[in-house]
Amino acid sequence: MSDIINLTLSALINKIKKKELSSQEITNAYIARAEKSKDLNTYITTDFENAIEKAKKFDEKGNFDYKLPGVPLAVKDLFCTNNLKTTAGSKILSNFIPSYESTVTQHLWDEGAILLGKLNCDEFAMGSSNETSFFGNVESPVGKKVVPGGSSGGSASALAAKLTPATIGTDTGGSIRQPASFTGTVGLKPTYGSCSRYGIVAFASSLDQAGPMTQDVSDAALMLDVISKYDTKDSTSVNFKRGDYFKSLSSNIKGKKIGIPKEYRVDGMPKEIESLWQDGITLLKKLGAKIIDISLPHTKYALPAYYIVAPAEASSNLARYDGVKYGYRSEGENLISMYENTRSEGFGDEVKRRIMIGTYVLSSGYYDAYYLKAQKIRRLIKNDFDEAYKSVDAILTPSTPSSAFKIGDKTDDPVSMYLNDIFTVPVNLSGLPAISIPAGKDKNNYPLGLQLIGKAFEEQNLLDISYSMEKELSFKNNLQDWWIK
Amino acid sequence: MSKNKEYLIKRGNSEYEVIIGLEVHAQVLSKSKLFSDSPTNFGAEPNTQVSLVDAAFPGMLPVINEFCIKQAVKTGIGLNAAINKKSIFDRKNYFYADLPQGYQISQYKDPIVGEGSILLDLPDGEKKVGIERLHLEQDAGKSIHDIDPQNTLVDLNRSGVALMEIVSKPDLRSPEEVNLYIKKLRSIMRYLGTCDGNMQEGSLRADVNVSIRKTGDKKLGTRCEIKNVNSIKFMQMAIEYEANRQADILEEGGTIDQETRLFDTKKNETRSMRSKEDAHDYRYFPDPDLLPLELTDDFISKIKKEIPELPDEKKKRFVDKFKLTPYEANILVSDIETSKYFEDVIKNSDIKLATNWITGELFALLNDRNLEISQSPISSKNLSSLINLIKDGTISGKIAKTVFEIMANESKDPKSIIDEKGLKQQSDPKEIEKIVDDVIKENPKNVELFKSGKDKLFGFFVGQVMKKTDGKANPKLVNDILKKKLN
Numbered sequence: 001m002s003d004i005i006n007l008t009l010s011a012l013i014n015k016i017k018k019k020e021l022s023s024q025e026i027t028n029a030y031i032a033r034a035e036k037s038k039d040l041n042t043y044i045t046t047d048f049e050n051a052i053e054k055a056k057k058f059d060e061k062g063n064f065d066y067k068l069p070g071v072p073l074a075v076k077d078l079f080c081t082n083n084l085k086t087t088a089g090s091k092i093l094s095n096f097i098p099s100y101e102s103t104v105t106q107h108l109w110d111e112g113a114i115l116l117g118k119l120n121c122d123e124f125a126m127g128s129s130n131e132t133s134f135f136g137n138v139e140s141p142v143g144k145k146v147v148p149g150g151s152s153g154g155s156a157s158a159l160a161a162k163l164t165p166a167t168i169g170t171d172t173g174g175s176i177r178q179p180a181s182f183t184g185t186v187g188l189k190p191t192y193g194s195c196s197r198y199g200i201v202a203f204a205s206s207l208d209q210a211g212p213m214t215q216d217v218s219d220a221a222l223m224l225d226v227i228s229k230y231d232t233k234d235s236t237s238v239n240f241k242r243g244d245y246f247k248s249l250s251s252n253i254k255g256k257k258i259g260i261p262k263e264y265r266v267d268g269m270p271k272e273i274e275s276l277w278q279d280g281i282t283l284l285k286k287l288g289a290k291i292i293d294i295s296l297p298h299t300k301y302a303l304p305a306y307y308i309v310a311p312a313e314a315s316s317n318l319a320r321y322d323g324v325k326y327g328y329r330s331e332g333e334n335l336i337s338m339y340e341n342t343r344s345e346g347f348g349d350e351v352k353r354r355i356m357i358g359t360y361v362l363s364s365g366y367y368d369a370y371y372l373k374a375q376k377i378r379r380l381i382k383n384d385f386d387e388a389y390k391s392v393d394a395i396l397t398p399s400t401p402s403s404a405f406k407i408g409d410k411t412d413d414p415v416s417m418y419l420n421d422i423f424t425v426p427v428n429l430s431g432l433p434a435i436s437i438p439a440g441k442d443k444n445n446y447p448l449g450l451q452l453i454g455k456a457f458e459e460q461n462l463l464d465i466s467y468s469m470e471k472e473l474s475f476k477n478n479l480q481d482w483w484i485k
Numbered sequence: 486m487s488k489n490k491e492y493l494i495k496r497g498n499s500e501y502e503v504i505i506g507l508e509v510h511a512q513v514l515s516k517s518k519l520f521s522d523s524p525t526n527f528g529a530e531p532n533t534q535v536s537l538v539d540a541a542f543p544g545m546l547p548v549i550n551e552f553c554i555k556q557a558v559k560t561g562i563g564l565n566a567a568i569n570k571k572s573i574f575d576r577k578n579y580f581y582a583d584l585p586q587g588y589q590i591s592q593y594k595d596p597i598v599g600e601g602s603i604l605l606d607l608p609d610g611e612k613k614v615g616i617e618r619l620h621l622e623q624d625a626g627k628s629i630h631d632i633d634p635q636n637t638l639v640d641l642n643r644s645g646v647a648l649m650e651i652v653s654k655p656d657l658r659s660p661e662e663v664n665l666y667i668k669k670l671r672s673i674m675r676y677l678g679t680c681d682g683n684m685q686e687g688s689l690r691a692d693v694n695v696s697i698r699k700t701g702d703k704k705l706g707t708r709c710e711i712k713n714v715n716s717i718k719f720m721q722m723a724i725e726y727e728a729n730r731q732a733d734i735l736e737e738g739g740t741i742d743q744e745t746r747l748f749d750t751k752k753n754e755t756r757s758m759r760s761k762e763d764a765h766d767y768r769y770f771p772d773p774d775l776l777p778l779e780l781t782d783d784f785i786s787k788i789k790k791e792i793p794e795l796p797d798e799k800k801k802r803f804v805d806k807f808k809l810t811p812y813e814a815n816i817l818v819s820d821i822e823t824s825k826y827f828e829d830v831i832k833n834s835d836i837k838l839a840t841n842w843i844t845g846e847l848f849a850l851l852n853d854r855n856l857e858i859s860q861s862p863i864s865s866k867n868l869s870s871l872i873n874l875i876k877d878g879t880i881s882g883k884i885a886k887t888v889f890e891i892m893a894n895e896s897k898d899p900k901s902i903i904d905e906k907g908l909k910q911q912s913d914p915k916e917i918e919k920i921v922d923d924v925i926k927e928n929p930k931n932v933e934l935f936k937s938g939k940d941k942l943f944g945f946f947v948g949q950v951m952k953k954t955d956g957k958a959n960p961k962l963v964n965d966i967l968k969k970k971l972n
Binding site for chain 1: 537540541542543544545546547548549576578580581582585586587588637639766768769770773774775776
């Protein structure tokens with residue numbers, strides 16, 4: 001059984017296809033481990049009985065040509081799943097059972113995957129440490145009382161703890177890449193418009209993007225093959241020619257030009273991050289890539305712009321949770337007091353903070369000074385990248401300005417929490433694809449990640465570069481299973 | 486417009502001019518909603534025309550209905566308006582139980598249609614009324630407060646239905662002009678098939694902006710907006726009331742507060758709903774779920790080709806080609822179905838007679854029975870044959886009225902009615918001569934009197950002949966023969 005959970009997704013699929021392992025054996029192995037890993041608090045909802053039933057059915061008459069034949073997977077609880085509670089980590093949706101399936105998860109099941117359950121996340125994906133979830137914080141398997149990052153913290157923790165062979169998260173400002181970086185896993189945020197947003201509980205519509213979180217780069221390519229598809233149900237979905245990412249994966253990156261943006265050398269960045277980045281540069285040179293210093297001059301405005309645009313959209317997106325139609329309701333004397341009671345009891349502090357910021361920046365009299373200006377900055381940041389991509393194929397940066405921190409360390413200081421997203425938000429503001437790969441460890445032995453940012457719709461290039469680096473890095477998490485009961 | 490016909494509010498020595506602008510909400514004629522594929526059937530069971538998108542379930546996304554875009558562009562062209570090749574959908578944020586998303590998707594700064602105009606036919610000439618803009622937006626659901634004593638019920642059938650908001654410039658000056666404006670706008674949209682204009686079903690409603698100023702003043706007064714008025718009559722009543730209310734305030738030295746008001750149809754008065762200070766801050770911003778709407782020249786020119794002949798052009802053609810008076814043409818073109826009916830009738834029959842019969846007898850009949858012309862019991866084909874039977878002398882105009890009444894009740898063709906009832910006109914001169922001779926023979930006294938100068942008795946003789954023929958004798962022949970015999 002320990003063999004099963006130590007396999008990568010692609011290795012697992014090979015064994016299933018060769019009938020060396022059955023879907024039931026695999027599913028049971030992950031369920032057994034999850035049962036013993038409850039202390040991590042990765043799951044909000046499990047669907048183990050159904051998963052076993054589906055695995056049995058797959059073994060009886062499954063299609064082995066599927067890309068994910070009989071593979072059990074747990075997903076972030078932001079994806080609506082038909083007939084299975086979907087909470088977005090919030091009290092306000094704590095009783096919500098969708099009658100529909102998100103496009104992205106539907107693609108997983110259509111390729112033979114089996115749903116294990118729904119993974120914890122920050123409430124409405126607002127957070128960088130998974131501490132804002134109504135269902136409690138998640139612990140990272142990399143260390144006791146350490147945050148897994150956020151908002152896809154449950155996904156990252158479950159993946160690193162080997163409770164699921166792969167998973168999917170969503171990334172609005174770094175919510176896939178930062179937790180991947182904190183947990184020693186691979187997290188890919190595809191180009192905006194690659195993966196359908198249909199059926200994903202919305203946080204900030206112009207930034208939200210689903211993506212794979214995996215043990216290695218090949219697995220990420222494999223997952224991307226499954227979930228990146230044009231969808232007419234999402235008006236922002238883009239109908240571009242998608243690659244055959246997994247099959248086309250190549251480690252030959254000779255002659256590729258990699259940009260190093262000077263603006264990402266922020267004040268007070270820990271030495272270990274600095275040297276991680278330097279090692280990454282050295283490695284890329286060794287692999288035959290050409291390193292080019294570049295400038296992304298508007299980088300310093302990205303975080304403030306992000307914390308205007310994202311809350312603005314969120315304040316509007318979350319207006320639908322009003323107690324009228326579904327979800328949590330707290331009765332009141334009249335409509336207004338029902339709204340007030342429902343929303344003040346149903347939302348947590350961080351969500352309320354962002355709703356208030358968003359409402360403020362959109363208010364008449366402030367709109368031009370905040371929202372409109374933030375949109376202009378957004379354009380400038382995008383232009384910076386466009387300019388840079390005239391001379392480079394991809395950009396290398398650290399994924400985060402620090403390694404994972406302890407639970408409770410930053411909960412009283414939202415700004416220092418927001419600073420965690422400093423390297424990841426420019427990517428969302430520009431709609432570009434980016435990947436975080438594990439590249440080293442800090443003095444506590446906590447993982448550190450490097451981020452590669454690519455050109456829009458050129459995920460293959462990004463995957464190839466990180467694939468070639470991964471081979472040389474040969475990162476190992478070496479977790480001690482301390483949480484197992 | 487001549488001075489004496491102007492609509493003015495008089496207070497002592499002052500005269501106030503009334504300035505009116507309308508924001509008409511017209512439901513787009515479309516089988517499905519603006520951003521979802523739910524049906525738009527009127528009068529369906531509550532909450533049966535609702536999709537997950539309309540009810541704003543988590544993760545649901547709007548997808549624009551191309552047909553509704555076409556309809557808006559078509560309407561824009563019909564209003565001689567500029568079509569904006571790029572327009573943007575914005576979110577208008579506010580909380581209400583029948584607004585599931587917590588925002589309405591509308592167009593704020595960049596509407597799909599820009600400035601245009603509508604031509605009104607006033608008794609003493611034409612007046613051009615400016616259109617400021619036309620934009621697309623979603624309708625909200627309906628809150629029902631009077632079914633359950635404890636609760637408000639919500640029906641989301643209308644939630645997400647496409648509306649066109651058509652904003653006029655403040656060019657209207659009287660309740661009568663508002664009447665003509667709404668009717669003309671409705672007529673244009675019905676010609677285009679973009680809105681059925683059905684006010685009873687709420688397909689057309691308006692917010693009315695009213696302000697007044699002393700005659701001769703150039704500066705506009707402070708306006709009040711009267712929300713959601715759903716009939717022309719109520720609009721006129723509301724304007725009348727509101728203009729007088731404002732005049733009273735100004736006359737007493739007060740000032741008008743800019744505010745939103747409601748028209749109470751039972752009390753026939755407007756009352757304050759919210760002041761400018763209490764106005765919602767809708768926090769408009771571009772909907773990030775929808776990309777800016779970009780129309781190609783090709784898309785627009787294809788729609789241009791589909792534009793039918795509109796009322797103004799049709800009126801001109803009717804006057805030029807059929808020699809109708811502008812008044813007659815107006816009546817016949819104001820409703821597209823009427824104009825179609827008219828053109829069907831005159832395909833094979835006399836234009837003058839057709840005009841008179843349609844605007845006279847037929848309209849009276851429809852009015853009486855409260856029917857649309859499309860529901861007329863007398864088909865255009867049957868009316869055309871009736872007119873031809875008059876024209877060729879088979880029946881007299883008077884008999885035709887009898888036949889028309891039977892047609893109205895039995896929907897039969899006039900020929901078979903005439904045959905069945907034996908109503909055919911007697912047009913044989915020999916037979917009529919025989920009857921005339923009989924009448925002269927039977928009334929020697931009156932013949933005497935007539936010959937001595939009592940001309941008026943001529944009618945008596947005609948009447949006698951008609952009586953003997955059950956009214957079927959050809960009146961012209963009767964006249965001619967009587968004249969000959971009596972003189």
